[in-house]
Amino acid sequence: MAIEPGEGAKRWETVQAICEWMASNGFDRNSALLSLGGGVVGDITGFVASIYMRSIPCAHIPTTVLAQADSCLGGKTAIDLGPRKNLLGTFHQPDRIYVDPGLLGTLPPEEIRNGLAEVIKSAVIRDENLFRYLENHRESALKGEGEVMDELILRCCRIKAEVVTRDERDSGLRQILNFGHTVGHAIEAQTGYRIPHGSAVSIGMAAETFLSLRMDLLHFRDAERILRLLRDCGLPVRIPENCAPDLLISRMRSDKKAEDGKIAMVLPEAVGKASLVKQIPMRLIETVLREARS
Numbered sequence: 001m002a003i004e005p006g007e008g009a010k011r012w013e014t015v016q017a018i019c020e021w022m023a024s025n026g027f028d029r030n031s032a033l034l035s036l037g038g039g040v041v042g043d044i045t046g047f048v049a050s051i052y053m054r055s056i057p058c059a060h061i062p063t064t065v066l067a068q069a070d071s072c073l074g075g076k077t078a079i080d081l082g083p084r085k086n087l088l089g090t091f092h093q094p095d096r097i098y099v100d101p102g103l104l105g106t107l108p109p110e111e112i113r114n115g116l117a118e119v120i121k122s123a124v125i126r127d128e129n130l131f132r133y134l135e136n137h138r139e140s141a142l143k144g145e146g147e148v149m150d151e152l153i154l155r156c157c158r159i160k161a162e163v164v165t166r167d168e169r170d171s172g173l174r175q176i177l178n179f180g181h182t183v184g185h186a187i188e189a190q191t192g193y194r195i196p197h198g199s200a201v202s203i204g205m206a207a208e209t210f211l212s213l214r215m216d217l218l219h220f221r222d223a224e225r226i227l228r229l230l231r232d233c234g235l236p237v238r239i240p241e242n243c244a245p246d247l248l249i250s251r252m253r254s255d256k257k258a259e260d261g262k263i264a265m266v267l268p269e270a271v272g273k274a275s276l277v278k279q280i281p282m283r284l285i286e287t288v289l290r291e292a293r294s
């Protein structure tokens, strides 16, 4: 079964259509689902597999940089509820994942760039060597050249596997994978998902880097390195004009990491190291969001 491309497919109606199709084609508890596509297809497939007949196995063949380097691993499944990104979801580990960077050959340059945003995220939170590798091989990466993509994706999968193995249920360490996503998800929702996930995460990483700098958690040199690599990869770093700080803040208050309306974010402390910070002064968040607008 094929679904419409884009984030808009991550909604209840798609799940219902797939389940109806499965039921009318005799899927039972001995059946399994195989996803072939980007993160959207993987998230929906995993979600359906986790609820159909109280769960059936699934496997993934990810076909975007983002899905190969990040979303295929870890067992998080999700659909959106209106503007509320990934609000409905489950943990359902795939039984198999087949990652073949050869499948990336047909991706448009924009999708390669968006995937590189998650590669940069993984490098900033966990692996300075990966960050340096991307700094040195940026042009080949942007062209999607095989050897470099193999290396980037392998290293990202290792990082994600290590983090998820230590905190499968997202109650501690795994939250660092959310660097750039608190602001990024708010921008995606505020712009009606017209900005692709990777681009929104890139803007989010830039804003959260500024915030870390303002809180004296990050050295200026490291902040500059992060911003330069994002820009050099052709990724956006400015918050769109139509995303006023108060609107973004009210969306961030309903982020899954927020507690009692207090916004928590993953902030970089160096290239290769990040932590979840819970006590972020609201005034500082407002200032950074205002200054980062284009």
Ligand SMILES: NC(=O)c1ccc[n+]([C@@H]2O[C@H](COP(=O)([O-])OP(=O)(O)OC[C@H]3O[C@@H](n4cnc5c(N)ncnc54)[C@H](O)[C@@H]3O)[C@@H](O)[C@H]2O)c1
Residues within 6 Å of the ligand: 005, 006, 007, 010, 037, 038, 039, 040, 041, 043, 063, 064, 065, 066, 067, 070, 071, 072, 073, 074, 075, 076, 077, 078, 086, 103, 104, 105, 106, 107, 108, 111, 114, 197, 198
């Ligand atoms: N579950 C997780 O842990 C996790 C982690 C990160 C992101 N995500 C989710 O992943 C989604 C984003 O994934 P994405 O960036 O892969 O987007 P996507 O799945 O929308 O794919 C992007 C576009 O590329 C097209 N495409 C896919 N493979 C192609 C190929 N080989 N050649 C040409 N075109 C191809 C798709 O049709 C689509 O138009 C978001 O919904 C995000 O929430 C999930």
Ligand SMILES: [Zn+2]
Residues within 6 Å of the ligand: 118, 181, 197, 201
């Ligand atoms: Zn992401």
